[in-house]
Amino acid sequence: MSKNTGGISGESFSATTNGSPKGSTNNSTNESKNECTNGSTNGVDSFCAGSGGSALYKAWLQYAKVNDSEVCEVYKPLIQQIVVAGRIEGVLAAAVAELQEGIRSMLGFTPEVVQEPTGTSCLLLQVNKPEGAETAGAAGEGSGTVSKLAVQPGFDPLPMSETGPISQTSAQGKPWRVPKASAALEADGFTLLHVREGGENCLLLTGGSARGVMYGAFHLLRLISMGICPEGLNVRECPRNRLRMINQWDNADGSIERGYAGRSIFYRDGSMVTDLQRVKDYARILASTGINAISINNVNVHEVETHFITGELLLDVARVAAVFREYGIALFLSVNFAAPIAIGGLSTADPLDRGVQAWWKTAVQQIYTAIPDFGGFLVKADSEHRPGPFAYGRDHADGANMLAEALEPYGGLVIWRCFVYNCMQDWRDRRTDRARAAYDHFKPLDGKFRDNVILQIKNGPMDFQVREPVSPLFGALPHTNQVIEFQVAQEYTGQQRHLCYLVPQWKQVLDFDTYALGPETRVKDIVGGSRFPFPHSGVAAVSNIGDEENWTGHTLAQANLYGYGRLVWNPDLSAEAIADEWTRLTFGNHPAVVAGVTGMLMKSWPIYESYTAPLGVGWMVTPHTHYGPDVDGYEYSRWGTYHFADRDGIGVDRTKRSGTGYAAQYFSPNTEMFESLGTCPDELLLFFHHVPYSHVLHSGKTVIQHIYDTHFTGAEEAEGFVQSWEGLRDKIDDIRHAQVAGRLAKQAEHAKHWRDVINTYFYRKSGIPDEQGRTIY
C-alpha cells in the first residue's frame, strides 16, 4: 500500500446531474416483490419494515439486488468495512444502519463496522471539523459523532486542494491527515470522495455533522442503486435551503385533511398510535431526500390536537419526536392560537396580555423539557375561521412575536402562515380580490417580526391551483424570514388518482425572477436565503402520504414526495433528472422503464392542466372535495374564486388599469408583463384578464378553440398513459403495475368527463362551435 499518493480524479462529479448510470437491464422489482409476500394489502397492519417491506411500501428505498456484476465488483471490496472512529449513536447510527441494510440488500453482504480498517479498502465516515476548531468533537445534533478517527498507519488519501490538516493520532500514535472537504462545509453538507492510491481504495464520506454523514450515506446508496460506479467519485453537496420541511395535515381522529392515501400513520381514534415503526419508516423516507423538519398535525388545530402541547399528549408527541430525531428531523407542532382559552382556562388569547404571554412561556418550557430539540410552532391564525390576534385588535406580528418570544430561549421557531384572506366574501362584490389578500395583509408588517419568526407563503396567491402566478410576496418582505409553501398532496391536481408530477411546477415557481433586487432575484434565491440576509428561510410542503401500503395512494405519486425533497435540497436539479432518479430507485434501471416512466411523469402536469381549468383561471372544481369538474361550483360562493364567464367571454381583470390592481403587487417589469394583454403569458391570461372567447392567444388560437383543443388532446393523452404503462407490464412487478394501471384507467375516464364538462359548458355558453366539429354535448 502506498500513501500520500494523491492524484485521484480531480474532475467534479455529480451523480444526479452528470452521472452516467450503468444501463443495467436488471429488473430490480422482480426480486423485491417477493420479499414481503405475507404482507396484507393495506394499512399499518401490512407493514413490512425497511427492506423487508413490499415493493409498494418501500417506495424509493427498494434497495433492489444489483445484478450488474461490474457494479457489484467495484463496490464490494470498497465497502466491506465501514470505518467510524467514535461512538455510533443517534443520526450516525441511523446512517450506519441504513448503509448496512442497503448494502446487504443490494450487494448481498453486510459490511462490518470498525473503528479502524483492517485492510486497504474501506468506507470511512467522518464529521468535518470546522477550521480552527481545537477540539476533536464534531458539531452535530448532539447525537452520534465521529469524534476521534483512527486509521491504520500510512493511510492518507491527501492531498486535495480543499482539505486541510486535522491533527489526530492513530491508535499507533502516528499523526495523519484526513481530507477536509471544505472549511465552510455546512452541518447538513457532505463530501463523498473516492480515493485510490496504489493498493488503497477507499470511499471517504465527510459530513458537516452526523446529519451530513447521513445525507451522504443516502447519496451513496442512491449511487449503488442506480448502478453508478464510484471510480473517481468527488461529490460535494450542501443543501440550498436551510429549512426543508414537511407539513402533515393529520388529525388526531386519524383523518387527514386533503389526504388521498388513506388514514393517518400517526393517529387513530383520537390518540397517537403506539407502534411507531411506520413513522420511523416515514422518517427514513423523508431523511433520504434531505427533509429536516416536520409538523405532525393539521394546521387546522382541532380540540384534541390543541392539547398536544401539554400533559400526556405531549409525552406522546415526544415519542414521535424521538423517532424523527434519529433521522435528523426536527419536530414542530401546529398550535391553536386560542389555546390559552381552550385549555389554559384564560379568558383571552390576546397576544399583548401578560397572562397569555406567561401561559405560552410556561407551555413552551414544558415542551422543551419533554423535547429538548423541539422545532417550534406552525400557526394558521385568522384564516378560514381559525382564531388569531385580530379578535383582540392585534396584528399578525403581535401574534407571531408573542409566540416567538416564548420559543426564543430554546432556539425554537414560529412559522406563521400567510394564507389569510376573506373567506366570507360576497360574490357580488367585484372590488374584493382574494389574490391580493396575502400581500395586502403582510407587506405592511415587513420588519416587524422577531428574528425567530418565519412567514410561510404559499407558492401562489390563491391555493395550490394547477396553474397560478407566483405569489407577489416573494421579495416584497426584505426584512422578514420567509419560506415558500408547496403542496405535495394533490388537492387540486387530481388527488393522487390522476398522475400529476408536480416538480416541474415547483421548479417554475422557484425559478421565477421577482426582480425584487433587480434581475436574477429568483424565488429560489430568496427562500434559499442568498439574496436577503434572513436568519431563517427555506421551503415547506403539505405531505401526500397516508397509511395505504404505497404511502401515496397512486404509486407514481411517490415521485412528488421524493422530488419535493430533492428539489428543495438543490433547486437547480432538473425535474427530469429527479424523475430519472426516482424511477431508477423505485422501478430499477431498465432503459425502457426509465424512459417510459420519466416520460409519463414529465408530461403529466401539462396534460392534467390541459383537460382541467384553462389558461390560469383556476378552480372549476367540485366544492369542498376539489375533485372533478364543476365550472360554476365556486362562482357564486364566498370563497373569492371566480371566473366571471358569460356568453361573451371569461377571466378576471386583475390589472391596475381596469381591474382589481393585483398586477401592481409585483415588481417591475413583472407588473407590466402581467398588466398587458400583449405580454401576459397565455397560460396565465385568464388569471389577469377578462377577454372575449374570440381573443387570439400568442399561440394563434382563439381562447375558445384553445379550450376545445386542449381538452380534446388532454383527454387523449391521458388515455395514452394507459398504453404507455401497458408497454411496461413485463418490466414492472405485477402488484405495482396493476396498482398504477388501475389509477391510469380511471384517470383516462375521468379526463374525458373533464373534457366533456368543460367543453360543453363553454359551448353552451359561447355558442361557438369547435372548428374541428368534434363531439360536444
Added chain:
Amino acid sequence: MSKNTGGISGESFSATTNGSPKGSTNNSTNESKNECTNGSTNGVDSFCAGSGGSALYKAWLQYAKVNDSEVCEVYKPLIQQIVVAGRIEGVLAAAVAELQEGIRSMLGFTPEVVQEPTGTSCLLLQVNKPEGAETAGAAGEGSGTVSKLAVQPGFDPLPMSETGPISQTSAQGKPWRVPKASAALEADGFTLLHVREGGENCLLLTGGSARGVMYGAFHLLRLISMGICPEGLNVRECPRNRLRMINQWDNADGSIERGYAGRSIFYRDGSMVTDLQRVKDYARILASTGINAISINNVNVHEVETHFITGELLLDVARVAAVFREYGIALFLSVNFAAPIAIGGLSTADPLDRGVQAWWKTAVQQIYTAIPDFGGFLVKADSEHRPGPFAYGRDHADGANMLAEALEPYGGLVIWRCFVYNCMQDWRDRRTDRARAAYDHFKPLDGKFRDNVILQIKNGPMDFQVREPVSPLFGALPHTNQVIEFQVAQEYTGQQRHLCYLVPQWKQVLDFDTYALGPETRVKDIVGGSRFPFPHSGVAAVSNIGDEENWTGHTLAQANLYGYGRLVWNPDLSAEAIADEWTRLTFGNHPAVVAGVTGMLMKSWPIYESYTAPLGVGWMVTPHTHYGPDVDGYEYSRWGTYHFADRDGIGVDRTKRSGTGYAAQYFSPNTEMFESLGTCPDELLLFFHHVPYSHVLHSGKTVIQHIYDTHFTGAEEAEGFVQSWEGLRDKIDDIRHAQVAGRLAKQAEHAKHWRDVINTYFYRKSGIPDEQGRTIY
C-alpha cells in the same frame, strides 16, 4: 231528568271546516311560555313532558288556558265527569289521560273518570258495537275497550236515526240505549254528539274502536282549544286513508338523513335511547293528527340497523313499539334486503332461495313474538346502491312477495318503495330520463304482488322538488296496493330554515285527476282506496322532526307535520283551514295572529318556488346538501337531473314527439296536456319542454322575464315575512317569536342570494337584460 227525549240538533257540524271559532283575544302562549322556565334550550335534556313543556316543545298540543269565560262556562259542567263503563287501558287510557290533562290545562279542573255519571251532565266515551254483534266487547286493537257501559237510570240520549239498541244493563239493572253513530263506523272513526234534553247535558264520544275514541278525544280538545262551543255538536269523522304513516329517516348513530331539526329522538351513539319520554310525546303529537303507523329507521339501512330485527336490538324496538301502541300507532321497520347475508350468515339474499325464505320466516316469527302487533317492513331495494332482488336476476315482485309471505300469517305488510332509478347515469346520455324510471320499473309488475304488499310511490317522478308533476304511476297500477309518499322534511324546500308550508303542494297532488278510470279519478281517491279495490292503501311521509326543542327546527315548520296528519285524515280539508287550526292551537286565537300566521303559511310555498328553480325545472341546488342555489350543480352529474340550459334556452324535452316520451306515461288527456306547449301549465313548462328564453308563457311574459320577475318579487316577499312577523311581536311569546324571527331574517338574506345567483346565471347565459333594469350581477 227526562229520558228518550231525542231532538238534539240534527245539523251536521264539522268543526274544522264549518266551525265558527270564538274570536277569543286570549294570547294563550303568554301563559304557556312560563311553564317550563327551567328547561334548557335544546335537545332531549330540555324535555318537559306534556303540557308541562315549553311552548316550543308543546307544538300544537299547547292546551293553553282558555280565557273566554263563555266557552269555559259551557264546557265546564259538561265535562266535569268522563264516563267510561269498562276497563280503561291501552289506547283508551291514553285518550282519557289526554282529556284529563288537556281539560285541566285549558279549563282549570281535572274531570273525574267514573263508570256512571253522578249528575245530569257528562262526557261519555264508548266504543261503537257493529250492528248485529251479540257481545258487548268492542272491536279494537286489543287494548282498552268500553265493553260495558252503565249510566244512571233514565239517561238516554236517543233517538238518533243512526243509532240502534244495544242491550245493556245499568248498575241498577235497568236497560238503556246508547247512541250508535253508524253501523258502518270504521275502527278509526268517531262521532261526537252534544245531547241536551231538559236538565240533561252530555257529550257522547263514540269511537269505532278505542282508537276512534282517542281521535275523538283529540278532536274535542281541539274544539276547546279553538274556543268552539259544543252546543249542537254533531261530528262524524272517519279517516279517508287507512294507512296514515310517518317514515323516520333516523340512523342508529343518532344522525337523521335529511334531518333539519337536530339529532334523532330515538337513537344515540348506536343505541336506542333509554328514556322514551320524548318518543311518547312524539306519539301523542302524531296520534293527535291521526297518524296510525310509523317506521322508525332510515330506509337506507346501515349496519347497526340491519340488526334491529333480531336479538337485543329487537327488544329495544319492542320497547318503542309499546310506546306507540298506547297511541294506536303501529310500528314498522326499514329492513336491509341483504340481511340474510349481513346478519344471517347466508351466502345469498336471493328471494327465490329456500334458505333465504326460511331465514326471513324465522326472523319474522321472532319479531312477532316480541311485537305481536308489528306493522311490517318498509323496503328500499335496488335503489341508490341499496341491495335488492336485481342482484339475483329477480324482480321487485319476487323480492317483495318473499317478504310478504313471511309476514302474511301475522297480518304484517311489506311497503316497497318505487324510488328506483339509475343513479349512475352518464349525463352525456340524453336518451335516459330519470323521470320515466319508476313507471318503467313497476308498471309491468302490476298484479304480481301479494295482497299484503304495498308500493310506496313518491308524489312526483323525481324527488320531492318544490314543483314537479304528479307521478304517472298513480292509477297505472290498478291491481297493486299503493301509498303515496310525501316529504314533510323540507329537503329541497328550504330545510326548515326557509318557511315553506307544504300542505297546498300536497293538496294539489292529491287533487290531481289521473283520468285512470275516466274523469274524477283523483290521486286522493286512488290512494284512499275508493276507486280501486285495494286491500291496503294510504299515505306515507318522511318526518321533519329531531331533538331540537321545537321538534322541527323552524317553529312554523310544525305546521307541516300537523298539516300532513290532518290532510291525510281528510284530503278535502283546505290547506287554509288546516293552517288556521294549527295557528290557533299553536299560538292562540287572536284574530291578528290567526290571520297573520295563516297568511304567511299560505304564501310561503309560492314564494319559495318563486326565488328558486323556475317553471318546474327543479334542482339547481347544491349537490349533496340540497341547500342553496347551484344552477349547474347537478348538470354534469350521474343523478339524471338536468336542465340543459344554454345561451339560447332551457328545459327538458320529455314529449313523445321529440323528447324522452315521459309525457306518454300519463292517461289521456293528461298526456296531451303536457305534450303540447299550448296547454302545458306554465309552472311545469321546463319539466316537459326545452324552450328559448324568449318563449312567451300563458302569463304573457317571456321565460327569461318570468325568471327575473319571480326572483325579484320572491326575494321581496321573503323580506315581507320579516315585517309580517314583526307585527305579531306583542301577541306571541318572546321565545317563539325570536326563534321564528331569526329564521325569517336568514331566509330573507338567503332568498336574495338565490335571486342573484339565478338571475345572474341566466343573464350571463342569455345576455337578455331585465326589462326593468334591476341589478343583476
